[in-house]
Amino acid sequence: MTPLLSVRDVTKRYGARIGCAGVSFDLYPGEVMGVVGESGSGKTTLLNCLAGQLAPDTGEVIFDTRADGPRDTLTMSEPERRMLGRTDWAFVHQHARDGLRMGVSAGGNVGERLMAVGARHYGDIRTQAVDWLGRVEIAADRVDDRPTAFSGGMQQRLQIARNLVIGPRLVFMDEPTGGLDVSVQARLLDLLRGLVRDMGLSAIVVTHDLAVVRLLAHRLMVMKDGDVVETGLTDQVLDDPQHGYTQLLVSSVLQV
Amino acid sequence: MSDYNFAYLDEQTKRMIRRAILKGLAIPGYQVPFASREMPMPYGWGTGGVQVSAATLTPGDRFKVIDQGADDTTNAVSIRRFFERTAGVATTTRTGEATVIQTRHRIPEERLSEDQILVYQVPIPEPLRFLEPRESETRKMHALEEYGLMHVKLYEDISRHGHIATSYAYPVKVEERYVMDPSPIPKFDNPKLDSPAIQLFGAGREQRIYALPPYTRAVSLDFEDHPFDPSKAPHACGLCGAADSYLDEVITDDAGGRMFVCSDTDYCETRRAAGHRGDMAGEDAA
Numbered sequence: 001m002t003p004l005l006s007v008r009d010v011t012k013r014y015g016a017r018i019g020c021a022g023v024s025f026d027l028y029p030g031e032v033m034g035v036v037g038e039s040g041s042g043k044t045t046l047l048n049c050l051a052g053q054l055a056p057d058t059g060e061v062i063f064d065t066r067a068d069g070p071r072d073t074l075t076m077s078e079p080e081r082r083m084l085g086r087t088d089w090a091f092v093h094q095h096a097r098d099g100l101r102m103g104v105s106a107g108g109n110v111g112e113r114l115m116a117v118g119a120r121h122y123g124d125i126r127t128q129a130v131d132w133l134g135r136v137e138i139a140a141d142r143v144d145d146r147p148t149a150f151s152g153g154m155q156q157r158l159q160i161a162r163n164l165v166i167g168p169r170l171v172f173m174d175e176p177t178g179g180l181d182v183s184v185q186a187r188l189l190d191l192l193r194g195l196v197r198d199m200g201l202s203a204i205v206v207t208h209d210l211a212v213v214r215l216l217a218h219r220l221m222v223m224k225d226g227d228v229v230e231t232g233l234t235d236q237v238l239d240d241p242q243h244g245y246t247q248l249l250v251s252s253v254l255q256v
Numbered sequence: 257m258s259d260y261n262f263a264y265l266d267e268q269t270k271r272m273i274r275r276a277i278l279k280g281l282a283i284p285g286y287q288v289p290f291a292s293r294e295m296p297m298p299y300g301w302g303t304g305g306v307q308v309s310a311a312t313l314t315p316g317d318r319f320k321v322i323d324q325g326a327d328d329t330t331n332a333v334s335i336r337r338f339f340e341r342t343a344g345v346a347t348t349t350r351t352g353e354a355t356v357i358q359t360r361h362r363i364p365e366e367r368l369s370e371d372q373i374l375v376y377q378v379p380i381p382e383p384l385r386f387l388e389p390r391e392s393e394t395r396k397m398h399a400l401e402e403y404g405l406m407h408v409k410l411y412e413d414i415s416r417h418g419h420i421a422t423s424y425a426y427p428v429k430v431e432e433r434y435v436m437d438p439s440p441i442p443k444f445d446n447p448k449l450d451s452p453a454i455q456l457f458g459a460g461r462e463q464r465i466y467a468l469p470p471y472t473r474a475v476s477l478d479f480e481d482h483p484f485d486p487s488k489a490p491h492a493c494g495l496c497g498a499a500d501s502y503l504d505e506v507i508t509d510d511a512g513g514r515m516f517v518c519s520d521t522d523y524c525e526t527r528r529a530a531g532h533r534g535d536m537a538g539e540d541a542a
Protein backbone atom coordinates (compact mmCIF):
# COMPACT_ATOMS: atom_id res chain seq x y z
CA MET A 1 0.00 0.00 0.00
CA THR A 2 1.20 3.54 -0.81
CA PRO A 3 1.57 5.67 2.28
CA LEU A 4 -0.74 8.71 2.32
CA LEU A 5 2.16 10.74 3.70
CA SER A 6 5.85 9.91 3.64
CA VAL A 7 8.02 12.14 5.79
CA ARG A 8 11.73 11.90 5.07
CA ASP A 9 14.46 13.46 7.17
CA VAL A 10 12.64 16.72 7.93
CA THR A 11 14.85 19.21 9.74
CA LYS A 12 14.09 22.77 10.77
CA ARG A 13 16.57 25.03 12.56
CA TYR A 14 16.00 28.45 14.07
CA GLY A 15 19.49 29.85 13.77
CA ALA A 16 21.65 27.66 15.97
CA ARG A 17 18.65 26.17 17.75
CA ILE A 18 17.09 22.93 16.50
CA GLY A 19 13.34 23.00 15.83
CA CYS A 20 13.11 19.39 14.75
CA ALA A 21 15.83 17.12 13.42
CA GLY A 22 15.80 14.32 10.88
CA VAL A 23 12.20 13.23 11.35
CA SER A 24 11.03 10.37 9.12
CA PHE A 25 7.84 8.29 9.18
CA ASP A 26 5.06 6.94 6.98
CA LEU A 27 1.37 7.50 7.56
CA TYR A 28 -1.01 5.06 5.91
CA PRO A 29 -4.62 5.81 4.92
CA GLY A 30 -6.97 5.60 7.90
CA GLU A 31 -4.14 5.92 10.38
CA VAL A 32 -3.84 8.45 13.19
CA MET A 33 -0.34 9.37 14.29
CA GLY A 34 0.11 11.03 17.66
CA VAL A 35 3.09 13.29 18.31
CA VAL A 36 3.73 13.93 21.99
CA GLY A 37 6.29 15.89 23.95
CA GLU A 38 6.60 18.88 26.19
CA SER A 39 6.51 22.43 24.87
CA GLY A 40 9.76 23.10 23.07
CA SER A 41 10.10 19.46 22.03
CA GLY A 42 9.66 20.41 18.37
CA LYS A 43 6.29 18.76 17.87
CA THR A 44 4.53 21.94 16.74
CA THR A 45 7.44 22.89 14.46
CA LEU A 46 7.20 19.45 12.90
CA LEU A 47 3.43 19.78 12.39
CA ASN A 48 3.82 23.17 10.74
CA CYS A 49 6.53 21.81 8.45
CA LEU A 50 4.33 18.89 7.42
CA ALA A 51 1.26 21.07 6.83
CA GLY A 52 3.07 23.54 4.59
CA GLN A 53 2.90 26.38 7.09
CA LEU A 54 6.63 26.42 7.70
CA ALA A 55 9.42 25.61 5.25
CA PRO A 56 11.86 23.02 6.66
CA ASP A 57 15.56 23.38 5.89
CA THR A 58 15.86 19.86 4.52
CA GLY A 59 13.69 16.84 3.93
CA GLU A 60 10.73 15.65 1.92
CA VAL A 61 7.03 15.59 2.73
CA ILE A 62 5.53 13.31 0.11
CA PHE A 63 1.73 13.27 -0.15
CA ASP A 64 -0.20 10.79 -2.24
CA THR A 65 -2.19 13.26 -4.36
CA ARG A 66 -5.42 12.27 -6.05
CA ALA A 67 -4.35 13.43 -9.48
CA ASP A 68 -0.65 12.65 -9.71
CA GLY A 69 0.10 10.14 -6.95
CA PRO A 70 3.00 10.73 -4.50
CA ARG A 71 4.46 14.23 -4.71
CA ASP A 72 6.81 16.22 -2.51
CA THR A 73 4.65 19.04 -1.17
CA LEU A 74 7.74 21.08 -0.29
CA THR A 75 8.72 21.49 -3.94
CA MET A 76 5.15 22.09 -5.15
CA SER A 77 4.22 25.56 -6.32
CA GLU A 78 2.42 27.68 -3.76
CA PRO A 79 -0.90 27.60 -5.69
CA GLU A 80 -0.78 23.79 -5.70
CA ARG A 81 0.00 23.67 -2.00
CA ARG A 82 -2.78 26.13 -1.17
CA MET A 83 -5.16 24.07 -3.28
CA LEU A 84 -4.25 21.01 -1.18
CA GLY A 85 -4.94 23.12 1.90
CA ARG A 86 -8.48 23.78 0.66
CA THR A 87 -9.28 20.29 -0.54
CA ASP A 88 -7.38 17.26 0.73
CA TRP A 89 -5.89 18.78 3.86
CA ALA A 90 -7.44 20.28 6.95
CA PHE A 91 -5.83 21.99 9.92
CA VAL A 92 -7.45 22.17 13.35
CA HIS A 93 -5.81 24.91 15.40
CA GLN A 94 -5.48 24.86 19.17
CA HIS A 95 -7.25 28.20 19.40
CA ALA A 96 -10.53 28.09 17.52
CA ARG A 97 -10.29 31.76 16.65
CA ASP A 98 -7.17 31.03 14.59
CA GLY A 99 -9.17 28.64 12.46
CA LEU A 100 -12.51 30.48 12.29
CA ARG A 101 -13.77 33.74 10.86
CA MET A 102 -15.17 35.33 13.98
CA GLY A 103 -17.19 37.92 12.02
CA VAL A 104 -18.97 35.30 9.91
CA SER A 105 -21.92 33.12 10.99
CA ALA A 106 -21.43 29.45 11.90
CA GLY A 107 -23.08 28.46 8.62
CA GLY A 108 -20.81 30.81 6.68
CA ASN A 109 -17.75 29.38 8.42
CA VAL A 110 -18.65 25.84 7.42
CA GLY A 111 -19.91 26.93 4.01
CA GLU A 112 -16.74 28.86 3.15
CA ARG A 113 -14.86 25.62 2.53
CA LEU A 114 -17.57 24.47 0.12
CA MET A 115 -17.64 27.82 -1.67
CA ALA A 116 -13.85 27.80 -1.89
CA VAL A 117 -14.05 24.68 -4.04
CA GLY A 118 -16.83 26.05 -6.22
CA ALA A 119 -20.17 25.38 -4.49
CA ARG A 120 -22.61 28.00 -5.82
CA HIS A 121 -26.00 26.78 -4.64
CA TYR A 122 -27.03 28.57 -1.45
CA GLY A 123 -29.62 25.98 -0.43
CA ASP A 124 -27.19 23.08 -0.81
CA ILE A 125 -24.43 24.90 1.06
CA ARG A 126 -26.76 25.67 3.93
CA THR A 127 -28.10 22.13 4.09
CA GLN A 128 -24.57 20.76 4.32
CA ALA A 129 -23.62 23.35 6.93
CA VAL A 130 -26.59 22.44 9.11
CA ASP A 131 -25.83 18.75 8.66
CA TRP A 132 -22.25 19.30 9.81
CA LEU A 133 -23.26 21.45 12.75
CA GLY A 134 -25.44 18.51 13.80
CA ARG A 135 -22.52 16.11 13.53
CA VAL A 136 -20.53 18.25 15.95
CA GLU A 137 -23.55 18.62 18.23
CA ILE A 138 -24.37 22.24 17.46
CA ALA A 139 -28.13 22.84 17.15
CA ALA A 140 -29.44 23.83 13.72
CA ASP A 141 -30.95 27.04 15.11
CA ARG A 142 -27.43 28.34 15.85
CA VAL A 143 -26.47 28.27 12.16
CA ASP A 144 -26.79 32.05 11.77
CA ASP A 145 -25.02 32.93 15.04
CA ARG A 146 -21.45 34.13 15.01
CA PRO A 147 -18.74 32.13 16.80
CA THR A 148 -18.33 35.02 19.23
CA ALA A 149 -21.67 33.94 20.73
CA PHE A 150 -20.38 30.37 21.26
CA SER A 151 -18.60 28.79 24.24
CA GLY A 152 -14.99 27.68 23.82
CA GLY A 153 -16.03 24.06 23.35
CA MET A 154 -18.62 25.00 20.73
CA GLN A 155 -16.10 27.15 18.88
CA GLN A 156 -13.72 24.22 18.73
CA ARG A 157 -16.48 21.91 17.47
CA LEU A 158 -17.38 24.51 14.84
CA GLN A 159 -13.76 24.63 13.73
CA ILE A 160 -13.79 20.86 13.37
CA ALA A 161 -16.98 20.97 11.30
CA ARG A 162 -15.49 23.67 9.06
CA ASN A 163 -12.44 21.48 8.51
CA LEU A 164 -14.20 18.20 7.89
CA VAL A 165 -17.07 19.38 5.65
CA ILE A 166 -14.95 19.07 2.50
CA GLY A 167 -14.01 15.46 3.30
CA PRO A 168 -10.27 15.97 3.71
CA ARG A 169 -7.95 12.99 3.31
CA LEU A 170 -5.49 14.21 5.92
CA VAL A 171 -6.18 16.26 9.05
CA PHE A 172 -3.50 18.07 11.03
CA MET A 173 -4.46 18.81 14.63
CA ASP A 174 -2.51 21.05 16.97
CA GLU A 175 -3.52 20.45 20.61
CA PRO A 176 -7.18 20.11 19.59
CA THR A 177 -8.38 19.95 23.20
CA GLY A 178 -5.91 22.47 24.61
CA GLY A 179 -7.22 25.41 26.57
CA LEU A 180 -10.60 23.81 27.28
CA ASP A 181 -12.09 22.79 30.63
CA VAL A 182 -11.56 19.16 31.52
CA SER A 183 -15.24 18.21 31.16
CA VAL A 184 -15.42 19.99 27.81
CA GLN A 185 -12.21 18.24 26.72
CA ALA A 186 -13.72 14.84 27.41
CA ARG A 187 -16.79 15.55 25.32
CA LEU A 188 -14.73 16.95 22.45
CA LEU A 189 -12.39 13.98 22.53
CA ASP A 190 -15.33 11.61 22.43
CA LEU A 191 -16.73 13.47 19.45
CA LEU A 192 -13.39 13.50 17.65
CA ARG A 193 -12.93 9.80 18.23
CA GLY A 194 -16.36 9.12 16.71
CA LEU A 195 -15.61 11.25 13.65
CA VAL A 196 -12.18 9.71 13.12
CA ARG A 197 -13.70 6.23 13.31
CA ASP A 198 -16.80 6.93 11.20
CA MET A 199 -14.98 8.83 8.47
CA GLY A 200 -11.87 6.67 8.51
CA LEU A 201 -9.82 9.85 8.84
CA SER A 202 -6.09 9.96 8.52
CA ALA A 203 -4.62 12.43 10.95
CA ILE A 204 -1.54 13.73 12.68
CA VAL A 205 -2.34 14.90 16.19
CA VAL A 206 0.14 16.95 18.15
CA THR A 207 -0.48 17.19 21.88
CA HIS A 208 1.17 17.21 25.27
CA ASP A 209 -1.85 15.35 26.62
CA LEU A 210 -1.33 11.59 26.65
CA ALA A 211 -5.06 11.02 27.23
CA VAL A 212 -5.71 12.52 23.80
CA VAL A 213 -3.36 10.18 21.97
CA ARG A 214 -4.48 7.20 24.06
CA LEU A 215 -8.00 7.73 22.66
CA LEU A 216 -7.23 8.93 19.12
CA ALA A 217 -3.87 7.69 17.91
CA HIS A 218 -2.94 4.30 16.52
CA ARG A 219 0.75 5.08 16.60
CA LEU A 220 2.87 7.42 18.61
CA MET A 221 6.03 9.45 18.19
CA VAL A 222 7.66 10.87 21.31
CA MET A 223 9.76 14.00 20.76
CA LYS A 224 12.36 15.65 22.93
CA ASP A 225 14.60 18.60 22.01
CA GLY A 226 13.71 18.28 18.34
CA ASP A 227 14.45 14.56 18.09
CA VAL A 228 12.09 11.59 17.90
CA VAL A 229 13.18 9.46 20.86
CA GLU A 230 10.62 6.68 20.62
CA THR A 231 7.99 5.42 18.19
CA GLY A 232 5.54 2.54 18.24
CA LEU A 233 1.95 1.47 18.64
CA THR A 234 0.23 3.79 21.09
CA ASP A 235 -0.65 1.18 23.70
CA GLN A 236 2.81 -0.33 23.48
CA VAL A 237 4.57 2.97 23.99
CA LEU A 238 2.31 4.10 26.80
CA ASP A 239 2.17 0.77 28.63
CA ASP A 240 5.79 -0.25 28.16
CA PRO A 241 7.86 2.84 27.44
CA GLN A 242 11.46 2.08 26.50
CA HIS A 243 13.12 5.49 26.44
CA GLY A 244 13.83 7.19 29.72
CA TYR A 245 12.10 10.36 28.63
CA THR A 246 8.94 8.48 27.62
CA GLN A 247 8.97 6.73 30.99
CA LEU A 248 9.10 10.12 32.64
CA LEU A 249 6.24 11.45 30.51
CA VAL A 250 4.08 8.42 31.24
CA SER A 251 4.78 8.43 34.94
CA SER A 252 4.02 12.13 35.23
CA VAL A 253 0.64 11.58 33.64
CA LEU A 254 -0.01 8.76 36.07
CA GLN A 255 0.65 11.07 38.96
CA VAL A 256 -1.92 13.61 37.76
CA MET B 257 -4.05 78.94 -15.59
CA SER B 258 -0.45 79.55 -16.65
CA ASP B 259 0.50 78.98 -12.99
CA TYR B 260 -0.14 75.28 -13.44
CA ASN B 261 1.10 72.59 -15.74
CA PHE B 262 -1.73 71.38 -17.99
CA ALA B 263 -4.28 69.61 -15.74
CA TYR B 264 -2.30 70.49 -12.57
CA LEU B 265 -0.02 67.41 -12.39
CA ASP B 266 3.51 67.58 -13.80
CA GLU B 267 4.23 65.56 -16.94
CA GLN B 268 6.35 62.98 -15.16
CA THR B 269 3.56 62.20 -12.70
CA LYS B 270 1.05 61.95 -15.53
CA ARG B 271 3.32 59.52 -17.37
CA MET B 272 3.55 57.39 -14.23
CA ILE B 273 -0.24 57.38 -13.90
CA ARG B 274 -0.68 56.60 -17.60
CA ARG B 275 1.62 53.62 -17.25
CA ALA B 276 -0.59 52.37 -14.40
CA ILE B 277 -3.69 52.96 -16.54
CA LEU B 278 -2.21 51.04 -19.49
CA LYS B 279 -1.24 48.19 -17.21
CA GLY B 280 -4.76 48.20 -15.80
CA LEU B 281 -6.24 48.05 -19.30
CA ALA B 282 -3.91 45.20 -20.19
CA ILE B 283 -5.03 43.18 -17.14
CA PRO B 284 -8.74 44.02 -16.77
CA GLY B 285 -9.89 44.16 -13.15
CA TYR B 286 -6.38 43.92 -11.68
CA GLN B 287 -5.53 46.60 -9.11
CA VAL B 288 -2.36 48.40 -10.18
CA PRO B 289 -0.47 50.23 -7.41
CA PHE B 290 0.50 53.81 -8.20
CA ALA B 291 2.15 56.62 -6.28
CA SER B 292 -0.84 58.80 -5.48
CA ARG B 293 -0.03 62.54 -5.26
CA GLU B 294 -1.36 65.14 -2.90
CA MET B 295 -4.16 66.99 -4.65
CA PRO B 296 -5.56 70.35 -3.59
CA MET B 297 -8.69 68.67 -2.21
CA PRO B 298 -9.30 66.25 0.65
CA TYR B 299 -9.43 62.46 0.25
CA GLY B 300 -13.03 61.42 -0.18
CA TRP B 301 -13.39 64.18 -2.75
CA GLY B 302 -12.27 61.91 -5.51
CA THR B 303 -8.53 62.50 -5.54
CA GLY B 304 -8.00 59.12 -7.25
CA GLY B 305 -10.48 59.97 -10.00
CA VAL B 306 -9.03 63.47 -10.33
CA GLN B 307 -5.51 62.11 -10.86
CA VAL B 308 -6.75 59.64 -13.47
CA SER B 309 -8.69 62.42 -15.22
CA ALA B 310 -5.63 64.68 -15.11
CA ALA B 311 -3.51 61.98 -16.78
CA THR B 312 -6.24 61.30 -19.35
CA LEU B 313 -7.39 64.76 -20.43
CA THR B 314 -6.03 66.44 -23.55
CA PRO B 315 -6.66 70.07 -24.56
CA GLY B 316 -9.29 68.97 -27.10
CA ASP B 317 -11.42 67.06 -24.58
CA ARG B 318 -14.87 67.98 -23.35
CA PHE B 319 -15.19 67.12 -19.65
CA LYS B 320 -18.24 66.20 -17.59
CA VAL B 321 -18.39 65.48 -13.84
CA ILE B 322 -21.26 63.75 -12.08
CA ASP B 323 -21.80 63.01 -8.42
CA GLN B 324 -24.58 60.49 -7.74
CA GLY B 325 -25.74 61.24 -11.28
CA ALA B 326 -25.98 65.00 -10.82
CA ASP B 327 -23.80 67.66 -12.43
CA ASP B 328 -24.66 70.34 -9.90
CA THR B 329 -23.51 69.02 -6.51
CA THR B 330 -20.70 70.83 -4.68
CA ASN B 331 -18.30 67.96 -5.36
CA ALA B 332 -19.08 67.78 -9.08
CA VAL B 333 -18.95 71.54 -9.52
CA SER B 334 -15.62 71.90 -7.73
CA ILE B 335 -13.93 69.14 -9.75
CA ARG B 336 -15.32 70.58 -13.00
CA ARG B 337 -14.04 74.05 -12.05
CA PHE B 338 -10.69 72.58 -11.07
CA PHE B 339 -10.09 71.29 -14.59
CA GLU B 340 -11.57 74.37 -16.24
CA ARG B 341 -8.94 76.37 -14.35
CA THR B 342 -5.96 74.03 -14.55
CA ALA B 343 -6.50 72.48 -18.00
CA GLY B 344 -8.70 75.01 -19.68
CA VAL B 345 -10.75 72.19 -21.17
CA ALA B 346 -14.33 72.65 -22.34
CA THR B 347 -16.94 71.24 -20.01
CA THR B 348 -20.46 70.00 -20.51
CA THR B 349 -23.34 68.44 -18.63
CA ARG B 350 -24.44 66.47 -21.70
CA THR B 351 -23.42 62.83 -21.48
CA GLY B 352 -23.40 62.40 -25.25
CA GLU B 353 -21.16 65.41 -25.80
CA ALA B 354 -18.51 64.60 -23.21
CA THR B 355 -15.30 62.80 -24.15
CA VAL B 356 -14.16 62.25 -20.56
CA ILE B 357 -16.66 61.80 -17.72
CA GLN B 358 -15.59 61.62 -14.09
CA THR B 359 -18.19 59.99 -11.88
CA ARG B 360 -18.96 59.18 -8.30
CA HIS B 361 -21.50 56.42 -7.60
CA ARG B 362 -23.26 56.21 -10.99
CA ILE B 363 -22.93 55.16 -14.62
CA PRO B 364 -24.83 57.51 -16.95
CA GLU B 365 -28.13 56.10 -18.26
CA GLU B 366 -27.30 57.02 -21.84
CA ARG B 367 -25.22 54.28 -23.44
CA LEU B 368 -21.64 55.46 -23.78
CA SER B 369 -19.70 55.20 -27.03
CA GLU B 370 -16.28 53.96 -28.09
CA ASP B 371 -14.78 57.44 -28.09
CA GLN B 372 -15.62 58.14 -24.45
CA ILE B 373 -13.73 57.51 -21.21
CA LEU B 374 -15.52 57.05 -17.88
CA VAL B 375 -13.40 57.75 -14.79
CA TYR B 376 -14.67 56.45 -11.44
CA GLN B 377 -13.81 57.82 -8.02
CA VAL B 378 -13.15 54.80 -5.80
CA PRO B 379 -13.04 54.88 -2.00
CA ILE B 380 -12.10 51.22 -1.32
CA PRO B 381 -10.76 49.25 -4.29
CA GLU B 382 -10.37 45.89 -2.55
CA PRO B 383 -13.57 43.81 -2.73
CA LEU B 384 -12.18 41.21 -0.29
CA ARG B 385 -11.29 43.79 2.36
CA PHE B 386 -14.33 43.46 4.60
CA LEU B 387 -13.67 39.77 5.35
CA GLU B 388 -9.88 39.67 4.97
CA PRO B 389 -8.21 42.85 6.22
CA ARG B 390 -4.64 41.63 5.52
CA GLU B 391 -3.43 43.18 2.27
CA SER B 392 -0.73 40.50 1.88
CA GLU B 393 -3.43 37.84 1.98
CA THR B 394 -5.90 39.55 -0.39
CA ARG B 395 -3.17 40.05 -2.99
CA LYS B 396 -2.42 36.34 -2.78
CA MET B 397 -6.11 35.51 -3.11
CA HIS B 398 -6.33 37.57 -6.30
CA ALA B 399 -3.13 36.08 -7.66
CA LEU B 400 -4.34 32.53 -7.04
CA GLU B 401 -8.00 33.20 -7.89
CA GLU B 402 -9.11 32.15 -4.43
CA TYR B 403 -12.47 33.87 -4.44
CA GLY B 404 -14.59 31.64 -2.19
CA LEU B 405 -14.59 34.41 0.38
CA MET B 406 -16.52 36.70 -1.96
CA HIS B 407 -19.40 34.27 -1.91
CA VAL B 408 -19.23 34.05 1.89
CA LYS B 409 -20.26 37.71 1.94
CA LEU B 410 -23.23 36.97 -0.31
CA TYR B 411 -24.05 33.86 1.77
CA GLU B 412 -24.13 36.02 4.91
CA ASP B 413 -26.41 38.46 3.13
CA ILE B 414 -28.95 35.78 2.26
CA SER B 415 -28.79 34.11 5.68
CA ARG B 416 -29.48 37.45 7.35
CA HIS B 417 -31.93 39.08 4.95
CA GLY B 418 -33.38 36.23 2.90
CA HIS B 419 -31.86 37.68 -0.25
CA ILE B 420 -28.62 39.26 -1.44
CA ALA B 421 -28.95 42.63 0.25
CA THR B 422 -25.78 44.11 -1.22
CA SER B 423 -27.16 46.91 -3.41
CA TYR B 424 -24.04 49.07 -3.92
CA ALA B 425 -20.47 48.16 -4.82
CA TYR B 426 -21.78 44.80 -5.95
CA PRO B 427 -18.74 42.65 -6.85
CA VAL B 428 -18.16 41.45 -10.41
CA LYS B 429 -15.83 38.90 -11.97
CA VAL B 430 -14.01 40.40 -14.93
CA GLU B 431 -13.45 38.16 -17.97
CA GLU B 432 -13.63 35.12 -15.67
CA ARG B 433 -10.46 36.18 -13.88
CA TYR B 434 -10.27 39.06 -11.40
CA VAL B 435 -12.99 39.90 -8.91
CA MET B 436 -13.47 43.67 -8.90
CA ASP B 437 -15.31 46.25 -6.84
CA PRO B 438 -17.12 48.49 -9.36
CA SER B 439 -17.02 51.34 -6.78
CA PRO B 440 -20.23 52.23 -4.93
CA ILE B 441 -22.49 52.35 -7.98
CA PRO B 442 -25.96 50.84 -7.46
CA LYS B 443 -26.17 47.22 -8.62
CA PHE B 444 -28.73 48.55 -11.13
CA ASP B 445 -25.74 49.96 -13.01
CA ASN B 446 -23.75 46.71 -13.05
CA PRO B 447 -25.05 45.53 -16.45
CA LYS B 448 -23.76 48.83 -17.88
CA LEU B 449 -20.19 47.90 -16.93
CA ASP B 450 -20.12 45.96 -20.20
CA SER B 451 -19.62 49.12 -22.24
CA PRO B 452 -18.13 50.40 -25.51
CA ALA B 453 -16.33 53.11 -23.48
CA ILE B 454 -13.02 52.80 -21.64
CA GLN B 455 -13.63 52.65 -17.88
CA LEU B 456 -10.90 53.71 -15.46
CA PHE B 457 -11.08 53.42 -11.67
CA GLY B 458 -8.92 55.58 -9.40
CA ALA B 459 -8.51 55.19 -5.63
CA GLY B 460 -6.41 58.05 -4.24
CA ARG B 461 -6.00 57.19 -0.58
CA GLU B 462 -5.48 53.50 -1.38
CA GLN B 463 -3.18 54.26 -4.32
CA ARG B 464 -4.75 51.84 -6.79
CA ILE B 465 -5.86 52.13 -10.40
CA TYR B 466 -7.83 49.48 -12.28
CA ALA B 467 -9.64 49.42 -15.59
CA LEU B 468 -12.13 47.82 -17.94
CA PRO B 469 -11.29 48.05 -21.64
CA PRO B 470 -14.25 48.43 -24.05
CA TYR B 471 -16.64 45.48 -24.27
CA THR B 472 -15.17 43.66 -21.27
CA ARG B 473 -17.36 41.07 -19.61
CA ALA B 474 -18.06 41.88 -15.97
CA VAL B 475 -20.34 39.27 -14.40
CA SER B 476 -22.06 40.04 -11.11
CA LEU B 477 -21.44 37.29 -8.55
CA ASP B 478 -24.42 35.30 -7.33
CA PHE B 479 -25.76 31.86 -6.39
CA GLU B 480 -27.59 29.47 -8.71
CA ASP B 481 -30.67 29.66 -6.50
CA HIS B 482 -30.28 33.41 -5.78
CA PRO B 483 -29.38 34.91 -9.17
CA PHE B 484 -28.15 38.47 -9.50
CA ASP B 485 -31.08 40.88 -9.74
CA PRO B 486 -30.29 44.43 -10.89
CA SER B 487 -33.88 45.59 -10.58
CA LYS B 488 -34.81 48.87 -8.90
CA ALA B 489 -37.93 50.19 -7.17
CA PRO B 490 -40.95 49.76 -9.47
CA HIS B 491 -41.61 53.43 -10.12
CA ALA B 492 -41.35 55.75 -13.08
CA CYS B 493 -39.61 59.13 -12.86
CA GLY B 494 -42.08 61.75 -11.62
CA LEU B 495 -40.60 64.39 -13.91
CA CYS B 496 -39.82 62.66 -17.20
CA GLY B 497 -41.81 59.43 -16.86
CA ALA B 498 -38.78 57.22 -17.55
CA ALA B 499 -39.40 53.67 -16.31
CA ASP B 500 -35.91 52.43 -17.11
CA SER B 501 -33.69 54.82 -15.14
CA TYR B 502 -32.26 54.73 -11.61
CA LEU B 503 -34.34 56.91 -9.29
CA ASP B 504 -33.71 59.02 -6.21
CA GLU B 505 -36.50 59.55 -3.69
CA VAL B 506 -37.01 63.27 -3.15
CA ILE B 507 -39.02 64.90 -0.36
CA THR B 508 -41.18 67.58 -1.94
CA ASP B 509 -42.84 69.36 1.00
CA ASP B 510 -43.14 69.50 4.78
CA ALA B 511 -46.21 67.28 4.73
CA GLY B 512 -44.14 64.23 3.83
CA GLY B 513 -44.85 64.45 0.12
CA ARG B 514 -42.29 62.60 -1.92
CA MET B 515 -41.53 61.69 -5.48
CA PHE B 516 -39.10 59.57 -7.45
CA VAL B 517 -36.90 61.32 -9.99
CA CYS B 518 -34.03 60.23 -12.22
CA SER B 519 -30.70 60.39 -10.40
CA ASP B 520 -29.07 61.11 -13.78
CA THR B 521 -30.04 64.77 -14.13
CA ASP B 522 -28.85 65.07 -17.74
CA TYR B 523 -30.88 62.05 -18.78
CA CYS B 524 -34.01 63.48 -17.13
CA GLU B 525 -33.57 66.95 -18.62
CA THR B 526 -32.92 65.57 -22.09
CA ARG B 527 -36.09 63.50 -21.90
CA ARG B 528 -38.17 66.43 -20.70
CA ALA B 529 -36.74 68.64 -23.45
CA ALA B 530 -37.93 65.97 -25.90
CA GLY B 531 -41.44 66.29 -24.50
CA HIS B 532 -41.61 63.36 -22.06
CA ARG B 533 -43.64 64.06 -18.92
CA GLY B 534 -43.98 62.19 -15.63
CA ASP B 535 -46.95 62.09 -13.21
CA MET B 536 -45.56 64.84 -11.02
CA ALA B 537 -44.41 67.24 -13.74
CA GLY B 538 -46.37 70.51 -13.67
CA GLU B 539 -48.70 71.24 -16.58
CA ASP B 540 -46.94 74.55 -17.14
CA ALA B 541 -43.81 72.74 -18.09
CA ALA B 542 -45.55 71.17 -21.07
Ligand SMILES: [Zn+2]
Nearest residue numbers: 493496518524
Ligand atom coordinates in the same frame (compact mmCIF):
# COMPACT_ATOMS: atom_id res chain seq x y z
ZN1 LIG C 1 -36.51 61.61 -15.13
